[in-house]
Structure formats: C-alpha cells, structure tokens
Amino acid sequence: xxxxxxxxxxxxxxxxxxxxxxxxxxxxxxxxxxxxxxxxxxxxxxxxxxxxxxxxxxxxxxxxxxxxxxxxxxxxxxxxxxxxxxxxxxxxxxxxxxxxxxxxxxxxxxxxxxxxxxxxxxxxxxxxxxxxxxxxxxxxxxxxxxxxxxxxxxxxxxxxxxxxxxxxxxxxxxxxxxxxxxxxxxxxxxxxxxxxxxxxxxxxxxxxxxxxxxxxxxxxxxxxxxxxxxxxxxxxxxxxxxxxxxxxxxxxxxxxxxxxxxxxxxxxxxxxxxxxxxxxxxxxxxxxxxxxxxxxxxxxxxxxxxxxxxxxxxxxxxxxxxxxxxxxxxxxxxxxxxxxxxxxxxxxxxxxxxxxxxxxxxxxxxxxxxxx
Numbered sequence: 001x002x003x004x005x006x007x008x009x010x011x012x013x014x015x016x017x018x019x020x021x022x023x024x025x026x027x028x029x030x031x032x033x034x035x036x037x038x039x040x041x042x043x044x045x046x047x048x049x050x051x052x053x054x055x056x057x058x059x060x061x062x063x064x065x066x067x068x069x070x071x072x073x074x075x076x077x078x079x080x081x082x083x084x085x086x087x088x089x090x091x092x093x094x095x096x097x098x099x100x101x102x103x104x105x106x107x108x109x110x111x112x113x114x115x116x117x118x119x120x121x122x123x124x125x126x127x128x129x130x131x132x133x134x135x136x137x138x139x140x141x142x143x144x145x146x147x148x149x150x151x152x153x154x155x156x157x158x159x160x161x162x163x164x165x166x167x168x169x170x171x172x173x174x175x176x177x178x179x180x181x182x183x184x185x186x187x188x189x190x191x192x193x194x195x196x197x198x199x200x201x202x203x204x205x206x207x208x209x210x211x212x213x214x215x216x217x218x219x220x221x222x223x224x225x226x227x228x229x230x231x232x233x234x235x236x237x238x239x240x241x242x243x244x245x246x247x248x249x250x251x252x253x254x255x256x257x258x259x260x261x262x263x264x265x266x267x268x269x270x271x272x273x274x275x276x277x278x279x280x281x282x283x284x285x286x287x288x289x290x291x292x293x294x295x296x297x298x299x300x301x302x303x304x305x306x307x308x309x310x311x312x313x314x315x316x317x318x319x320x321x322x323x324x325x326x327x328x329x330x331x332x333x334x335x336x337x338x339x340x341x342x343x344x345x346x347x348x349x350x351x352x353x354x355x356x357x358x359x360x361x362x363x364x365x366x367x368x369x370x371x372x
Contacts, residue, residue, distance in 0.1 A: 002169060017109050018101050028092075056257025058179065065139045065195040070097035070104075077103040077136070078165070079252060080158060087158065100157070102250045103162055104139040105226035111135035112201055130132045133173050133202035138162055140183075140196040148185055148363070149293040157279075159198070163309075164282075166200050167275045173316045176202040178210065178313050188330040198307075213310065214319035222304055227324030236269075240351045244361040246294055248284045251292045251361065254294035258338075259328045260348040261300060261357060266324035291368055295361030296329060304330040 066070035075092035079101040082088075098104075112336060123130045140159045141151045151159075160171045162181055170179050182197045184191040206214070220228045229314060236242050236252040243251040249264045257301030265288055269278065277285070306328045312320040337343050 029281070044209070052104055054141060063144055063193065063195055064109075065104075065137075065193060065197060066144050067099070067101070067142045073137070074107045074109060074362065076101075076104050076106045079103070092228070094222075102141075102142060103158055105136055105166065108135040108137050108199070108201075112199075113203070129204055132204050134170060134176070134201065135201040136175065138166070138198040138200060141196060144195055146196050147297070148183060148192070149290070149297040151196060151290070153283070153290045154288050157283050157288060160282045160286060162281075163200065164275050164277075167311075167314070170200075170202050171275075171371070173202070173358060175204055178203045178206045179316060181309040181311070183307040184304075186302070186330070188304035188308045189328075191304070206318070206358065210310065210321070214321050217321050218319045226271050227322050229266060230325065232309060233254075233268060241354045243354050243358045244288060244356065244365060245296075246284050246288045248281055249288045251288055253354040253357070255350060257342045257346060257350050257353070260331050260346055261291065261296065261329045261353045262327065262350075263296075264324050264326050265292065266322065270322060272313060272320035272323060274309070275314060276309050287365070287368065291365040292327070292357070292361050294364040294368075295357055295359075296327070298360040298364065299356050301333065304319045306330070320334065 008240050023127050062072060070076070070092065075094070076098060077091055079090045079092065080087050080103040081098060081100050082102055087102075090101075092098055092106075111137050112132045115132065115134060117130045117132045138159065140146070140148070142255055143151075156239035159337070166292060166293050167179055167181075168177050179200065181198060181200045185196075186194075187247055188371055211249075220231075222227065232255075233250055236250060237245070239252075241255065242251040243253065245251070245268075248269070249265055251263055253261075253263050257263075265285070267281070267285075268278075293307075296305065308328070309323070310321065310326055310328050311323045312318070335345065337345060
C-alpha cells in the first residue's frame with residue numbers, strides 16, 4: 001500500500017550538490033494530515049484510507065446518531081437505557097446527555113415539517129397549506145454497524161413500543177391529522193445516514209396514497225361487506241405469493257408490485273389501529289420484520305429499500321384501513337414510463353420474488369428462533 005501526504009505547492013527552487021550539480025525541486029508545504037474515512041473491501045470493494053488536511057472536514061464526518069455524538073442532534077425527548085434487566089425511560093437535559101442508551105428519540109435538525117411554520121394558505125388554482133407538524137427521529141440501535149436487517153427481534157420490539165408511544169402522543173397534539181412513519185436504508189432509498197433510524201412526522205392532511213387506500217377500502221366494504229385487505233390475506237395465506245408467516249402476521253408479495261421484490265407485512269386478523277396492538281403482537285411483528293428484512297438482504301446484496309407504515313388516521317370520523325407495512329427494494333432506476341405515466345415495469349414476477357425471498361426468509365427465521 002502506497003503512503004502519501006497532502007500538501008500545498010509553495011514554489012520552485014534548486015538544490016546544489018557538492019559537485020556543483022543543480023537539481024530543480026518543488027517546495028511543498030505539508031500541514032497535519034487526518035484520516036477522514038476508512039474504506040474496506042467488504043463495504044467499498046477495496047481497502048484504503050481517505051486522508052484530509054482539514055480537521056474540520058474530519059469532524060464533519062462524525063455520525064450524529066452514534067453514542068458520544070449526542071450533542072450533534074437536538075436533545076432527546078426519550079432515551080431508553082437498560083439497567084438491571086429493566087428499560088428506563090430518560091431524556092436529555094440542556095447540558096447533560098443520557099449515556100448508555102439503546103434507543104434514542106429527538107426532533108430532527110432538518111425537519112420536513114415544523115410547529116414554527118407560519119399558518120399561511122394560498123387560494124386555488126395554486127392551493128397550498130403550511131408544512132406544519134412534528135418531525136422526530138428514532139435511532140433504532142446504538143451500534144453504528146447495525147442495519148434494520150441485523151438488529152435483534154428484541155431490539156425491534158423495543159423500537160416498535162417507542163413508535164407506539166410517539167404515535168399516541170402525537171395524535172393528542174393540535175394540527176395533527178396523520179402520523180407517517182418510515183425508514184430509508186441505503187443511498188438509493190434516500191438515506192443520508194446509514195445508521196438505522198426511523199422518521200416519524202405528522203401532516204395536517206391525510207397523504208394521497210393513504211386517502212386513496214382508505215376510500216377504496218370503504219367502497220369495497222360498503223359494496224361487498226368485506227375488508228379488502230382481509231380478502232387479500234385469505235387469498236395469500238396458501239398462495240404462491242406468500243413469503244413467510246408467524247402466528248399473527250403474514251409477509252407476501254403483492255399481486256401487482258411497483259418494485260421488484262416488493263413485499264408487505266400485515267396482521268392476519270382485521271385490525272385498524274397499530275397503537276392498540278398488544279406486546280405479544282409487537283413481539284410477533286418484530287420477528288417477521290427482522291426475518292424478512294434479513295432474508296431480503298441475503299437475496300439481494302447491498303440492497304437499498306424503503307420501509308413504510310401504512311396506518312389508519314387515528315382521528316374520529318376518519319375512514320380506516322387494515323394497517324400494514326410495505327417494503328420497497330430499489331433495484332433499478334425508474335424510467336419515464338414509471339415517472340411520467342405511473343406504469344411500472346417489473347422484470348421479476350411476484351411469484352418468483354416470493355419463492356426466492358421465502359427460501360431466504362425461512363432460513364433467517366430458523367436462525368433467529370434457534371432451529372438451525
């Protein structure tokens with residue numbers, strides 16, 4: 001491995017040897033060098049050190065979600081700390097940060113919405129509403145090497161309990177019509193920090209996708225007297241698109257996926273409120289979530305994906321949906337056909353995707369429960 005330094009050319013000169021020979025030389029001013037990044041064969045395909053002459057640029061590389069860097073984020077509103085086999089619910093103070101946390105929740109420093117937004121509206125045809133709301137980040141693990149597919153089912157259970165806690169509180173706040181929860185894994189999925197974390201943010205209106213889903217569900221319920229998702233689940237329980245099942249949940253490839261290897265996780269029984277599921281159901285969901293994400297990353301190496309909770313609006317007099325989680329693997333860029341016309345090209349059938357994912361997910365589940 002070659003060794004180098006970063007320097008700045010200061011000028012030209014000559015070096016005179018004892019025999020009178022003159023050699024032209026370049027004068028280089030070398031300042032302190034710092035290791036800015038370590039690249040590894042496993043992650044980057046090769047081993048190397050990225051060197052910087054500016055210490056500030058190195059400090060800028062600090063992971064704000066990692067333990068010890070709590071001052072780089074807003075103070076936590078909730079930090080879970082394990083002590084004597086119990087989880088303590090703590091939070092940061094102005095000048096004192098909780099240490100030894102396993103999960104940390106704080107307001108985003110780059111919020112999509114804000115409670116400080118001016119309450120301004122514009123009239124049609126260019127109608128707009130203020131981006132009023134709350135935006136929190138839930139750091140799912142203190143381990144910087146963890147991903148959604150490597151944290152334990154027990155840790156996932158704790159994360160989902162925290163999600164429930166935030167969800168309940170946010171729906172008591174003024175101006176909150178809908179609470180969206182999502183996670184991005186990998187640069188192609190929009191992640192700016194590989195450290196596993198969920199975004200939970202509120203909206204003053206129901207998102208168009210959820211609104212359309214609730215409208216369709218309401219229409220089918222009125223016309224046929226059945227929940228559309230319950231009907232789908234009954235079809236998939238023994239069908240070719242089933243990926244994995246636990247006692248209370250099923251993972252399956254949807255009949256018309258927008259993305260190759262897309263899959264959904266849904267409760268088998270009809271339920272519209274995620275905030276009301278029991279601890280037993282949370283543990284069950286954590287197991288299938290961890291097994292399927294682990295199976296996905298075994299099936300497609302270094303895959304980027306979005307993990308999105310499709311939840312009912314938990315306000316009175318709003319149409320409800322059978323809640324579920326959707327995972328969108330990003331395996332290729334969209335073309336103009338997808339972006340411009342909403343026609344999705346998929347080169348992997350949902351049946352083939354389910355078969356491949358099923359094999360990997362069942363192995364993952366067996367490892368998690370100690371069968372293998």
